[in-house]
Amino acid sequence: MYSGQCHVGTMQPGHLHCQPGAYSQYRLYQWPVSSVPIPMSHPAGLQPEPVPSHSEVGGSGRCPPQRAAPSVLTATSMYSGQGHVGTMQPGHLHCQPGAYSQYRPYQWPVSRVPIPVSHPAAPPAHTYNNAPMVRLPEGFHQNLQCVGIINGEPVFTLPAGVFPPSVPAAPQLNTSNSQEKKCESEQEDDRLYIKRPPNAFMLYIKEHRPHVEEDVKMMGNGAVNMVLGQRWKSLSAEERAVYYQQAQREKELHAQQHPGWSVRQNYGKKRKRESKRAPKASKRPSVLPVASTSLAAVTEDSTSRAAVTEDSTSMAAVTEDSTSRAAVTEDSTSRGAVTEDSSCSSVYVSDIYHLPQENSVSSASWLHVLLTAVTSLSSSAGLTQSPADERIWSYTK
DNA sequence: GCTCCTTTGAAGCTG
DNA sequence: CAGCTTCAAAGGAGC
Known part of the structure; x- marks a missing residue:
């Protein structure tokens, strides 16, 4: 059950049983269902909004908000022209990344999976904390790791870093400013900091x-x-x-x-000042x-x-x-889903969207990114398929 | 803005 | 191995 594989057959629709706690029915009620319809066909002519500048994101001279992830084009900016996707906010999602729910965003290295800016009519996508959520044509999921089931459909993850170098990255920020360099350093430190799981x-x-x-x-x-x-x-x-x-x-x-992570790595990172408190025996007031x-x-x-x-x-x-890595579902007709994984960029695999050929240029471009990523993943990673259930794929780093 | 407070439990460290 | 230390969450208080 918890071996990292997804026993799809044991799952109930609407529950993420293969990744325990990855899904919350309670949270579902908090999801603004009606406000986030997913278009059933590709919205043509959507123009991506420009990636905000550093100053727009974080204000001048300050570290950008951790959730801003300026190097990533979010679904909000990409698809805000239709589907009210722009209304999606982390707060709406109520994704308490689970064990990681209170983990800082840097523990979701989604920023390492830049989404190309130049896809004006890319397939509908969702994000959570800038983790792109897309639907792939049937068959694409074979090389992905299933992390759960939402509304009866499998949710897969795509490990960070599998996107090919050819994927155009978001514009590089000007890092000449010393304070920005400091911010980068701090953020890098933050990304490296992995909190211990809650007891x-x-x-x-x-x-x-x-x-x-x-x-x-x-x-x-x-x-x-x-x-x-x-x-x-x-x-x-x-x-x-x-x-x-x-x-x-x-x-x-x-x-x-x-x-390989150990709580030892966190020792001293949050070291308290020399305690002024009385010894523990008398510390607690009677x-x-x-x-x-x-x-x-x-x-x-x-x-x-x-x-x-x-x-x-x-x-x-x-x-x-409470473990919820973040799972959001929408109304039964659009059947969207968002999931989030601390080590993976999430990809929602479904046969709902058969990428329209009429949008061949942009869609193909977008598709290329995903295809290349999947291909790269399957060829370079230790993917194994469960003999018991062909839907089960395990990805070992 | 950093640290403390306060709880329990898990894990690492020390003797 | 026992005992101690640190850190997970939370947010107000204090420095």
């Missing part, structure tokens, strides 16, 4: 913090965590097991996406003047407890969500 408790507090914050608004974040710690301890073994399993999946997924009252109220409040219990009812959905 079970981290997953728990991430899910339940909003509820606790509502209950005890007057408390600081530290006190909220104390409450969460109490609630965590009050959970049954079965309830906690859900999070342990989820954390295990996160860890395995993290290991797949970052082979009683917090304010928090203790609230804590007692929260703990004893049957309503709150009921709320927490009810939360666990929806836990199943949310549980899968």
Whole structure:
């Protein structure tokens, strides 16, 4: 199940079971479905908007926003002429990249997969954090790794770097400015920083913090965590097991996406100042003047407890969500999907779009990029196909 | 703008 | 191997 392969046959439509937690039904309800229709045919005559300049993206003299990824032409800018794709925002997607949901964007090295600017009528695409999402003609997916199923259709990923050098890259930014060089350096450092996967408790507090914050608004974040710690301890073994399993999946997924990575690499990267705190034994206050009252109220409040219990009812959905690498689906007619992988640029393979020949020039150009990428991938990477299910492809770096 | 606070758990380090 | 340290998340507070 978690060996990196996609057991399509075990999946339920609308769920990403092959990449645990990659999909959230809960998140689906937050997706502005009606606002993001996917055109069923190629919108002809769409003109790409110019790639924003550095100053446009990040303002003068400042590091561009990490999500801006100025070297990548986003689907928003490419296809804003139709389909309201331009309304897609990370916030809409609510992609909490899962274990990586709170990972910084630099951990999604999508910027290494530049999308050529010169494709005025490229196939409809989606992005998440600038990761291009496109649909390929049937048969193209054979050399790609399936990462899940959305609306009954397989979602594949395309490892970063497989795009051929011939792919025209986005304009290079002027890096003569020393501050920009510094920004580049910082961003490079950021990209190299891989956060550790969350443990079970981290997953728990991430899910339940909003509820606790509502209950005890007057408390600081530290006190909220104390409450969460109490609630965590009050959970049954079965309830906690859900999070342990989820954390295990996160860890395995993290290991797949970052082979060779160790928490050791992060040591010192977030080193705290010399602690002014008392030794750990006396660090925790036995009683917090304010928090203790609230804590007692929260703990004893049957309503709150009921709320927490009810939360666990929806836990199943949310549980899968919290690892969510980002999965978005749209209405059943357009059946779009967005997925995101920390090490891959995502490609949505589907036979819905048979690339129209009337757009042969631009589409062929666009297609060439993908074809070359897939070919490059299959020829250079250690792709293996599951003997049990031909839809299963594993990509080993 | 950086660090602390606060929780639990996982992993690495040290003796 | 036991015990300690660091870091995952979160955001307000303090320096």
